[in-house]
Amino acid sequence: MSASFLLPQPDSVEEEGARAYYNEVVTALGGPNVEVRLSTEDGKGKGVFATKDIPEGETVFTEVPLVSLQHVENRGSALVCYRCLRFVGTVEQQIGHKLHCLVEELKATTAQPQQQGGGPDGGGADGGGGAGAAAPSGSVGAGAHAGGGDGNGDQEEDDGEHDSVDLEAALKAGERLEQVYSHVPPERIEALRSGAEKLPLSEDFQLPPPVPCRRRCGEVFCGQACEAAAWEQFHCLLCTAPAPAEAAQAAGGAGPSTSAASAAAAATGQEGEERREDGGGEEEGQEEVVHGVRVDRRALAAFVEHAKDTNEIFILAAQVLASTLIRAARALESGEAEAAVAAGSSAAAGPSTSSSSQQPQQQPSAAACRAALQAGWRPYVYGWKRVWWEAVAVPEDVDSEEEFREQLRALAADSLELLTAALHDSRFGPDLLTLEVFGSVVGLFELNNLGLSVGSPVEDFFLAVDEEEEGPDKAAMCKLTGPLLDALDAEYATPCEATAFLALQSCINHSCDPNCTAACDSGDRTATVLAQRDIAAGDEVTLAYIDVSLPYKRRQAELRDYGFVCKCERCTADLAAARARKAAGGGGKAAGGMGALRAKIGKRR
Numbered sequence: 001m002s003a004s005f006l007l008p009q010p011d012s013v014e015e016e017g018a019r020a021y022y023n024e025v026v027t028a029l030g031g032p033n034v035e036v037r038l039s040t041e042d043g044k045g046k047g048v049f050a051t052k053d054i055p056e057g058e059t060v061f062t063e064v065p066l067v068s069l070q071h072v073e074n075r076g077s078a079l080v081c082y083r084c085l086r087f088v089g090t091v092e093q094q095i096g097h098k099l100h101c102l103v104e105e106l107k108a109t110t111a112q113p114q115q116q117g118g119g120p121d122g123g124g125a126d127g128g129g130g131a132g133a134a135a136p137s138g139s140v141g142a143g144a145h146a147g148g149g150d151g152n153g154d155q156e157e158d159d160g161e162h163d164s165v166d167l168e169a170a171l172k173a174g175e176r177l178e179q180v181y182s183h184v185p186p187e188r189i190e191a192l193r194s195g196a197e198k199l200p201l202s203e204d205f206q207l208p209p210p211v212p213c214r215r216r217c218g219e220v221f222c223g224q225a226c227e228a229a230a231w232e233q234f235h236c237l238l239c240t241a242p243a244p245a246e247a248a249q250a251a252g253g254a255g256p257s258t259s260a261a262s263a264a265a266a267a268t269g270q271e272g273e274e275r276r277e278d279g280g281g282e283e284e285g286q287e288e289v290v291h292g293v294r295v296d297r298r299a300l301a302a303f304v305e306h307a308k309d310t311n312e313i314f315i316l317a318a319q320v321l322a323s324t325l326i327r328a329a330r331a332l333e334s335g336e337a338e339a340a341v342a343a344g345s346s347a348a349a350g351p352s353t354s355s356s357s358q359q360p361q362q363q364p365s366a367a368a369c370r371a372a373l374q375a376g377w378r379p380y381v382y383g384w385k386r387v388w389w390e391a392v393a394v395p396e397d398v399d400s401e402e403e404f405r406e407q408l409r410a411l412a413a414d415s416l417e418l419l420t421a422a423l424h425d426s427r428f429g430p431d432l433l434t435l436e437v438f439g440s441v442v443g444l445f446e447l448n449n450l451g452l453s454v455g456s457p458v459e460d461f462f463l464a465v466d467e468e469e470e471g472p473d474k475a476a477m478c479k480l481t482g483p484l485l486d487a488l489d490a491e492y493a494t495p496c497e498a499t500a501f502l503a504l505q506s507c508i509n510h511s512c513d514p515n516c517t518a519a520c521d522s523g524d525r526t527a528t529v530l531a532q533r534d535i536a537a538g539d540e541v542t543l544a545y546i547d548v549s550l551p552y553k554r555r556q557a558e559l560r561d562y563g564f565v566c567k568c569e570r571c572t573a574d575l576a577a578a579r580a581r582k583a584a585g586g587g588g589k590a591a592g593g594m595g596a597l598r599a600k601i602g603k604r605r
């Protein structure tokens with residue numbers, strides 16, 4: 001089987017399937033405010049259109065992301081639920097967390113010059129179980145250039161220059177560290193983190209207590225429900241903590257474990273297959289079978305570390321692939337996929353090796369595997385556009401585009417190798433865990449991603465203190481909170497920043513004069529599109545991917561990162577005006593002045 005059946009070319013995406021899918025998505029969101037049209041008249045591909053008049057200020061729709069991930073470099077600024085991005089703990093813990101992570105990062109920076117002379121940086125920073133303190137330098141996203149995280153070669157060339165830059169950074173970090181400690185000593189930071197210190201007014205900012213992952217991998221959730229939902233959706237395959245002894249034993253060849261999934265794994269020949277030659281399989285707790293997928297937890301940890309050091313979007317891509325594997329496995333386990341093949345209602349092809357439809361213990365047919373995989377992949381198939389290394393705009397300082405794209409491709413290949421060392425699945429793996437599919441999923445985030453920003457309760461807390469009536473009570477409060485504010489400096493207001501993929505919102509085209517804005521609700525994991533002026537039935541719904549107060553050339557430059565030349569009315573008019581000026585011999589500037597509309601949809605930087 002070729003992987004191409006998962007990646008139909010956008011022009012050939014069968015229209016009926018796409019139309020049915022988006023109708024389902026819109027209906028599930030509870031209203032016919034909008035529809036998805038598979039092509040716009042001006043060649044922008046799919047677009048979202050109003051089906052009725054929507055007055056200014058009204059909600060166009062509200063949607064929950066299919067997957068989302070807090071940026072690695074933001075983890076030190078906000079302690080949030082791994083699944084829904086809700087702030088957790090208490091205001092005191094949030095402040096303690098921020099200060100602790102800030103201090104750890106500063107310590108790591110001050111220590112760097114002395115540590116140099118070895119291999120790639122790669123962090124090493126604190127290794128502690130909590131949320132990663134230091135931001136890895138090479139978090140890539142759009143511009144994975146940076147020689148990537150992967151330590152060989154060119155880095156050595158400009159070491160001299162880097163030494164002085166590092167030294168300067170180390171000195172600055174040292175000064176900042178002293179400044180932090182002059183306001184808040186280490187013991188107070190710990191007291192805040194542990195909850196031993198209570199701050200006035202903090203009771204007004206109730207947050208859910210953090211619930212750790214059932215395996216204690218270090219991720220936290222806002223409650224049991226979110227923990228369980230994440231586990232079901234993808235985390236059971238991606239959690240990096242060792243497996244409990246009995247699960248690992250079952251995976252070690254002692255026969256299937258209690259679940260039907262293990263039985264399926266045995267049936268599909270995965271038991272004992274492809275054991276790691278380095279002895280990983282012998283190590284208790286590292287391997288287990290989940291939903292018929294053999295999972296190597298140690299290899300997963302290596303995959304995650306590599307992604308954190310190079311491109312965190314690889315982790316989101318792994319979430320997409322893991323959730324696809326789980327949905328596909330469920331379709332097989334339930335007999336649904338075989339039944340679909342038998343009923344001829346699937347587009348699946350290929351010879352069936354079994355006539356059985358309901359028994360997961362038997363080898364599932366190739367056709368059933370394919371039907372199951374297509375079902376599991378469905379939420380993503382219509383969002384796919386191009387592979388990452390082709391989608392990324394080439395940074396200006398890059399000499400060879402070909403080399404640059406090859407570097408990205410190699411980086412993705414490295415990441416996929418680590419992922420396939422962690423997840424073995426002979427039913428779906430050969431089709432799903434390929435470089436083409438992996439690169440396309442990363443590309444999907446590159447071109448469709450949505451930057452989510454969730455406001456911090458810490459900012460609200462300090463604002464509330466500030467708004468208290470002047471007097472002795474406020475003075476006493478400020479005596480406690482003032483040093484914290486001074487130590488945090490601008491960090492006090494940092495929101496939770498994340499990347500997400502949303503089925504409907506990712507169909508909205510950009511305009512430099514958008515009629516909608518997007519906002520994220522910290523309370524219920526939703527992203528809402530709001531009309532910022534009256535929208536008439538039949539109008540296209542548009543958002544700003546970038547800061548549209550920029551002049552024409554800057555806007556086009558920014559949009560190049562999204563892989564397109566903007567065809568919106570404003571750009572068309574700006575271009576025509578610039579041409580007319582040129583023809584008339586003038587050289588004036590393109591008209592600007594849209595005001596500072598903040599782009600909520602957008603690329604991670």
Ligand SMILES: C[S@@+](CC[C@H](N)C(=O)[O-])C[C@H]1O[C@@H](n2cnc3c(N)ncnc32)[C@H](O)[C@@H]1O
Pocket residue numbers: 043044045046047383447448449505506507508509510511562563564565566567568
């Ligand atoms: C988030 S998707 C929007 C949905 C997209 N049209 C589709 O077919 O899935 C972003 C892509 O849509 C296209 N696009 C969005 N806004 C555009 C615009 N103003 N001008 C030209 N192309 C645009 C570009 O191809 C861009 O990479």
